[in-house]
Amino acid sequence: MGTISACIFDLDGVVVDTAKYHYIAWKRIANDLGFDFTEEDNERLKGVSRMTSLDILLEIGGVKLDQETKLKLADKKNKNYLEYILKMTPEEILPGVKDFFKELKSKNIKIALGSASKNAMTILNQLELTNYFDAIVDGTHVSKAKPDPEVFLKGSELLKVTPANCVVFEDAEAGVEAAINGGMKCVGIGSPEVLGKANKVIPGFIGFSVAQLNF
Ligand code: BG6
Ligand code: MG
Numbered sequence: 001m002g003t004i005s006a007c008i009f010d011l012d013g014v015v016v017d018t019a020k021y022h023y024i025a026w027k028r029i030a031n032d033l034g035f036d037f038t039e040e041d042n043e044r045l046k047g048v049s050r051m052t053s054l055d056i057l058l059e060i061g062g063v064k065l066d067q068e069t070k071l072k073l074a075d076k077k078n079k080n081y082l083e084y085i086l087k088m089t090p091e092e093i094l095p096g097v098k099d100f101f102k103e104l105k106s107k108n109i110k111i112a113l114g115s116a117s118k119n120a121m122t123i124l125n126q127l128e129l130t131n132y133f134d135a136i137v138d139g140t141h142v143s144k145a146k147p148d149p150e151v152f153l154k155g156s157e158l159l160k161v162t163p164a165n166c167v168v169f170e171d172a173e174a175g176v177e178a179a180i181n182g183g184m185k186c187v188g189i190g191s192p193e194v195l196g197k198a199n200k201v202i203p204g205f206i207g208f209s210v211a212q213l214n215f
Contacts, residue, residue, distance in 0.1 A: 006161040011115035013171030025080035035061035047172025088126040096205030112155035149182030
């Protein structure tokens with residue numbers, strides 16, 4: 001087992017369940033355009049950037065739009081989404097996450113964020129978690145989407161920890177691939193069927209501890 005010096009966390013679906021708010025916000029856009037958008041469709045948007053999410057949504061509805069209209073719609077969706085995330089409280093932090101952060105701090109293991117979201121700072125502030133992070137890399141800092149490892153490699157650079165000594169926590173298949181592509185270990189949060197490429201898959205953080213980072 002290598003030494004684990006840093007843990008890099010995806011945000012949406014790992015630290016907090018924002019998928020339900022993304023869903024309501026995208027559904028409003030779909031309904032305005034005259035088609036339905038189901039929770040099953042929403043699964044395809046997990047871990048995917050805002051503009052790619054819109055492309056998937058429009059493909060589902062069979063709608064073609066020019067770039068300017070698409071940018072306006074993405075902006076409208078984000079305004080819908082902000083209505084919900086600005087009401088979030090620390091009670092929405094997923095179970096076990098904060099205890100695990102505290103354990104990492106007590107063991108001098110660094111904590112970073114590696115998220116595709118451009119709303120990451122807003123969400124961390126709403127959850128009162130910002131101060132736990134030694135480095136934050138989000139959708140405003142990267143140009144290449146997961147499975148490109150850019151977001152995680154930037155995190156390891158900021159922390160000055162070599163990728164082999166980093167563990168990434170991810171709920172999306174593309175995120176697990178990004179971690180592996182970056183030469184990092186990965187713990188999948190969710191089901192082994194989807195996240196089978198991870199070194200370990202757990203359903204959530206309840207009862208999870210540093211002792212289980214034994215790859
Ligand atoms: C990811 C989510 O973390 O962030 C995706 O899993 C989302 O569903 C993406 O599309 C971008 O988020 P935002 O907040 O920048 O629209
Ligand atoms: Mg995620």
